[in-house]
Amino acid sequence: MNLSTSLGTYELSTPIIAASGTVGSVVDFSDVIDFSLYGAATAKSVAPEPWKGREPPRIAPVDTGMLNSIGIQNPGVVSWVGMYAADLAEIPTDIWGSAVAHDPNGFAAVVSAMDTAGVAAVEVNLSCPNLDGVPFALDAARSAEVVRCVRDATDLPVGAKLSSDARSISAVASAVAEAGADWVVVSNTVMGAGIDPETRRPLVSGLVGGYSGAPIRPIAIRSVLEVARDVPGLPIVGCGGASTSAHVIEFLLAGASAVALGSVHFKTPRIGKRIIKDLEKYMDRHGVVSISELIGAYEPW
Numbered sequence: 160m161n162l163s164t165s166l167g168t169y170e171l172s173t174p175i176i177a178a179s180g181t182v183g184s185v186v187d188f189s190d191v192i193d194f195s196l197y198g199a200a201t202a203k204s205v206a207p208e209p210w211k212g213r214e215p216p217r218i219a220p221v222d223t224g225m226l227n228s229i230g231i232q233n234p235g236v237v238s239w240v241g242m243y244a245a246d247l248a249e250i251p252t253d254i255w256g257s258a259v260a261h262d263p264n265g266f267a268a269v270v271s272a273m274d275t276a277g278v279a280a281v282e283v284n285l286s287c288p289n290l291d292g293v294p295f296a297l298d299a300a301r302s303a304e305v306v307r308c309v310r311d312a313t314d315l316p317v318g319a320k321l322s323s324d325a326r327s328i329s330a331v332a333s334a335v336a337e338a339g340a341d342w343v344v345v346s347n348t349v350m351g352a353g354i355d356p357e358t359r360r361p362l363v364s365g366l367v368g369g370y371s372g373a374p375i376r377p378i379a380i381r382s383v384l385e386v387a388r389d390v391p392g393l394p395i396v397g398c399g400g401a402s403t404s405a406h407v408i409e410f411l412l413a414g415a416s417a418v419a420l421g422s423v424h425f426k427t428p429r430i431g432k433r434i435i436k437d438l439e440k441y442m443d444r445h446g447v448v449s450i451s452e453l454i455g456a457y458e459p460w
């Protein structure tokens with residue numbers, strides 16, 4: 160049974176990836192999570208300079224999902240490299256750095272610094288819903304400009320993290336692929352908001368935040384289907400509301416080559432172990448020899 164998959168020429172030992180912002184720096188979670196079960200683990204996004212993030216409240220449960228309005232609190236890339244570079248090699252999977260910035264040159268500066276820290280790939284977070292202004296990922300041309308700048312700054316594989324809030328996620332995916340992205344992550348949180356009737360206060364200080372967890376999975380699956388159909392050949396990391404092996408398989412069947420697990424880590428940090436075990440059982444039951452057989456293999460009615 161072969162659990163390995165690939166994003167173009169980049170190989171992953173398993174199809175599950177830890178999503179950015181849900182396992183800290185990765186190093187911080189290495190005592191709790193067995194990262195050897197993951198094909199890769201993505202660190203929390205880092206900016207060119209320190210950001211203090213938004214005021215509390217930053218996180219709120221909403222029905223079966225959650226809202227977050229963290230605003231990418233981070234120490235800035237220079238401190239990040241100093242704090243974590245030495246420990247990254249100890250993690251038993253590939254670490255992906257995640258870059259965020261207000262402009263293309265800022266993204267390039269973060270990626271250049273991360274390149275020296277021993278990350279295996281970089282994710283360009285074009286889709287943070289908690290920054291002022293319109294997220295890059297809602298605009299194909301602006302997204303491509305960032306990716307072009309990052310592409311010039313590194314030889315590492317580059318993934319672009321997109322948003323299902325885009326009017327056409329396929330148009331953004333196509334633009335970033337042309338600009339040099341090796342794969343796309345489909346997708347980040349969906350923009351959402353909530354208000355407490357008792358206090359009349361918004362649930363998160365930023366008013367609008369990122370909605371994640373189970374309820375966004377159908378939206379993410381729809382986005383994966385669209386990108387797989389419209390930009391054939393562009394590798395996809397599915398992301399949004401996955402918490403079981405069945406969800407991982409659903410993303411693969413829709414056309415993703417790997418699947419990032421996010422909010423589920425807050426409730427069940429050791430979820431990777433169960434998912435891998437259940438994936439193996441499914442493959443056994445369905446006579447699937449290699450996980451790659453499942454990619455895009457849904458049967459239309």
Ligand SMILES: Cc1cc2nc3c(=O)[nH]c(=O)nc-3n(C[C@H](O)[C@H](O)[C@H](O)COP(=O)(O)O)c2cc1C
Pocket residue numbers: 178179180181203204218225227229231257284320346347348369370371372373375398399400401419420421422423
């Ligand atoms: C508290 C929190 C913090 C997050 N921080 C980041 C981040 O720094 N960078 C990023 O690209 N995505 C970030 N995300 C988005 C997740 O990586 C993921 O794309 C999103 O939550 C959807 O997946 P899920 O429904 O499985 O959680 C964050 C999500 C949550 C809930």
